[in-house]
Amino acid sequence: MRRLIGDVLLPRATAIALWAWVAFNLVLVVWVGMQSLKDSGEVWLNPFSLPADPRWDNYASAWQAAEFSAAALNSTVLTLLGSLLIVALAAPAAYVLARSDRRVAGPLTGYFAMGLSIPLQTLVIPVVVIKLSLYTFMEDWVTGWWDNRITLLVFQVVLSLPFAVFVLTGYMRSLPHEIEEAAEIDGAGPLRSFVRIVLPVARPGVMTVLVLNIIGLWNETLLVLLIAPLPEERTLPAALLNLYSSMQYSSDWGGLFAGIVILVYPMIVLYLWLGRRIVEGMTAGIGK
Template identity: 80%
Template sequence: MRRLIGDILLPRATAVALWAWVAFNLALIAWVGIQSLKDSRDVWLHPFALPTTPRWDNFSSAWQAAEFSSAALNSVVLTAFGAVLIVAISAPAAYVLARSSRRVAAPTISYFAMGLSIPIQTILVPIVVVKLSVYTFMEDWVTGWWDNRITLLVFQVALSVPFAVFVLTGYMRSLPHEIEEAAEIDGAGPLRAFVQVIMPVARPGLTTVFVLNVMGLWNETLLALLIAPLPEERNLPAALLGLYSSMQYSSDWGGMFAGIVILVYPMIVLYIWLGRRIVDGMTAGISR
């Protein structure tokens, strides 16, 4: 009887629970989209009904009230540069660690894994101290000018590299050594073999790390509030918090939901488009 429960009922119950959780999240995403097309009265009186007249102007009012133009530009630039830098730094490091036979390689990978377990809340004070020190040093002694968004980009990359190296190291280990040996026979040096052979073969893993970091950087809020607090420096999540502060006094809840859609829906579309590649890249190192 216990074997019957373990072999049949438990997997089915797990599958039902997972599908229920997926359905709940999809319903929540759809509900937010529906609320963004209502006025404030319909949001409160008919929260589960379809909008009688879609209010597409909610998006324009939210965009203008939160100054999303500059915030969107900041998010796009920081996310694009950050994700590219993370992959550019992590890919060579992961390849060296995956192919190295030295004793120090395994402990180094463990240290990268340990970096994932440190909550960012525990290092907020050092981050703020470093941010102020860098700003003062650059402005007073070097250039006479400094932008906090550069500091934010550096911290985002530094805090994201451990995860990228950890994931890519497992993927690089799954690649066969024969492709490097073939490149050496053709006269390619280590650098050329890495750029022209390993990088194209490792594209699924690199795509996975790139997309996951795009999502993480796009949704970054805490660091943005601490390091780049000025209105012209804010990214979209920080601007959305400012929108909430203003909309709750004006009671424009439809505009508030429209701001959430502007922030969240692009990442949902990105994951739907590349979700299969992300899963393949995460599981390739295990299946090979």
């Protein structure tokens, strides 16, 4: 009886629970989209009905009220540049750790894994101190000016590297050594072999890390609030918080839901588009 429960009923119960959770989240996403097309009265009186008269102007109101133009530009630039820098730094580091025969390679990989367990909330005070010190140093001694968005980019890259290196190290360990041996026979050096042979073969793992970092950096909020508090430095999540503080007094709940859609829907579309590749890369990377 116990074997029957363990082999049959438990996997089915797990699958049912997972599908129920997926269905709940999909319904929630659709519901938020429906509310973004209603006026405030309809949001409260008929929260589960279709919009009687779709209010597409809610998106324009949210965009203007939250100053999303500058925030969207900041989010796009920081997300794309940060994700590319993370991959550019993590890929060669992971390759060296995966192929190195030195005893230090194993502990170093473990240290990167340990970095995943450190919550950002515990680093709030060091982050603020480093931000202020870096701003003062650069403005007074080096360039005469400094932009907090550069500091934000540096912190985003540094704090995202442990995850990227850990996943790519596992993925590159799964690659056969024969491809590099064949390249070496043809006269390719380590650098050329890595760029021309290993990176194209490791493309699924690299794409997984790239997409997950795009999603993570796009939704980053706490670091933005700590490092880039000025209106012209805000990204979309910080601008959305500012929109919430203003919309709750004007009671423009449809505009607030429209702001949520502007922030969340692009990442949902990206994940749905590349979801299978992300799962494959994560499975290969963590499983090694």
